[in-house]
Amino acid sequence: MKTILLSPPSTPGSSTADYAAAVARAGARPVLMPLPGTPDCEALAREALEGADALVLIGGGDLDPVLYGERPLPECGPALPIRDRADLALARAALETGKPVLAICRGIQALNVALGGTLYQDIPAQVPGSAEHQTRQAEAHTVSVRTGTLLYEIVGTGRLPATSRHHQAVKAPGKGLVVSAVSDDGIIEAVEFADKRPVIGVQWHPETLAADYPAHQALFDWLARAAGAGA
Numbered sequence: 173m174k175t176i177l178l179s180p181p182s183t184p185g186s187s188t189a190d191y192a193a194a195v196a197r198a199g200a201r202p203v204l205m206p207l208p209g210t211p212d213c214e215a216l217a218r219e220a221l222e223g224a225d226a227l228v229l230i231g232g233g234d235l236d237p238v239l240y241g242e243r244p245l246p247e248c249g250p251a252l253p254i255r256d257r258a259d260l261a262l263a264r265a266a267l268e269t270g271k272p273v274l275a276i277c278r279g280i281q282a283l284n285v286a287l288g289g290t291l292y293q294d295i296p297a298q299v300p301g302s303a304e305h306q307t308r309q310a311e312a313h314t315v316s317v318r319t320g321t322l323l324y325e326i327v328g329t330g331r332l333p334a335t336s337r338h339h340q341a342v343k344a345p346g347k348g349l350v351v352s353a354v355s356d357d358g359i360i361e362a363v364e365f366a367d368k369r370p371v372i373g374v375q376w377h378p379e380t381l382a383a384d385y386p387a388h389q390a391l392f393d394w395l396a397r398a399a400g401a402g403a
């Protein structure tokens with residue numbers, strides 16, 4: 173059975189049950205990395221990934237804007253430097269070793285920053301006229317999936333209902349990334365590589381919908397398959 177590493181949550185009490193369940197339904201073994209809390213954060217992240225076949229970068233709070241060359245706006249949430257370091261190290265290690273990645277919510281933001289991209293620190297403050305992206309509804313808004321993308325191949329539809337529990341989003345995509353889905357107001361909701369290597373970032377939470385929506389479970393099924401293909 174293939175092992176899929178879940179990146180560390182911000183606190184030990186944060187629930188990762190939905191991620192673990194979606195990975196298990198895909199036929200892979202979920203393994204949770206604890207928050208390192210040590211000067212050897214990057215080394216521990218690399219070691220944790222060495223023992224896994226693929227990576228899920230899970231959701232959470234805001235990354236420190238310093239990491240993409242900006243000063244924090246008042247609307248930006250508090251930084252958790254050890255988690256930023258762990259997530260960036262995991263993303264970079266996965267990219268270097270060719271291990272498949274599904275980057276979710278904060279995860280797509282970490283993936284993007286790891287590749288030199290930037291973020292909107294706060295959509296309401298920085299994108300006038302944008303829709304509400306911070307809501308608890310299961311079907312908060314629809315995302316338009318671009319044809320010809322790896323994401324489209326996986327979900328099999330151009331219009332997908334999605335959660336929206338974020339106030340930040342990808343602004344400038346990082347090196348090599350292309351946009352694979354947007355919401356109707358133009359906010360970037362998914363990214364991937366133009367060469368279709370097995371790396372996908374989504375701004376919504378497929379794990380909370382996966383039990384009821386095959387298109388969202390399909391992302392985890394794809395990750396498990398890609399883990400098996402192995403680089």
Ligand code: MN
Nearest residue numbers: 305335336355
């Ligand atoms: Mn959204």
